Amino acid sequence: MTEHLEGEIEALYEVFGRVPRPLRVEGCAHCVAADEDRPLLAGPVRDLEPDVLQRYATEALLLWGDVPELRYFLPRLLEIGAGDGFEFGFPDPEIVFGKLGLARWTEWDDDERAAISALLTRWWELTVVDGDPWPSAGTVLCSLGRTGVDLVPFLDRWERLESTGAIRNLHEFVMEEMTWPSSGPKLRNPFWEKESAAYQETVAWLTDGRALAAVERAFQNESQDEPLTLLDEIHSVLGPQTTAVRAE
Structure with a gap:
């Protein structure tokens, strides 16, 4: 990397x-x-x-x-x-x-913040489109969150889902790095600080309809079997969960 x-x-x-x-x-x-x-x-x-x-x-x-x-x-x-x-x-x-x-x-x-911000942004841009990133997209997102940076622009970047790599990363994140208990979705990575703005924003992104809408847009624009299958599986998880959370 x-x-x-x-x-x-x-x-x-x-x-x-x-x-x-x-x-x-x-x-x-x-x-x-x-x-x-x-x-x-x-x-x-x-x-x-x-x-x-x-x-x-x-x-x-x-x-x-x-x-x-x-x-x-x-x-x-x-x-x-x-x-x-x-x-x-x-x-x-x-x-x-x-x-x-x-x-x-x-x-x-200012110049120190700019240099650090440039690294964080580029690291995420490379990670989110990589079909097999190391560290994983979930690890990188948590690492960014622990810096205290606003995660909204990073999640917005993920929403584009313009590559199979980005779709694979979201699929892995939703399927392997989250749990969905009745009390609400939780992120598995133990390094997340659950009271932090980064944690709360990530969970909100997954449950308030933004991630689901991104999946639906990507589904409309995709034609290859693998990403379509992954998107369908993501939708099967986010769809019911998002509907339930918004209903509350």
Whole structure:
């Protein structure tokens, strides 16, 4: 994935390259060894291997370091997190991108916010049309939600359903990443923060008729058997659920 994000990643390195290298990355004295930060500071940030950043990426802002240190490591953290980092034992993307929410990045300087927003947008654009994305569209959507970004534009983008990949991703999301108990639909991914605006907006999108209308539009414009079958299966789930929710 990261080979298709080169421009956005380079922009992150350029913008955050002005952040000075920390002298130390202090951590909880009971949890982080006194010299455990040395490998993190041994060379250029873009050369750090995933296994070197692994523990810091998990514990940043919780037990290890603060926002200034996170800003220094951020380009490399997001580069690995948006790629195949967790194949190498890196934390799940939801954890990595959740650091942005903890750091309140939407209050940072304009050029920093713009660089991060460009990466998030491009990551989603590539993911949502990919027929077999890694990480999955559901994982990426949850990761975006954990940054605190408004998910409405991202869900609007998904509504186009202009490719078989986008339809496959919605099918997987509805069929495998959701449950439909009598109390209302729930998202399975444990990294979703159920009280967050992102969670509530995603559930609303699936139940207030917007996703169902997108499926029906796509059905009218589609002619291939595979996507038609997938759309029909999505409709069979969203249709009754959406009708029930709107009736309430």
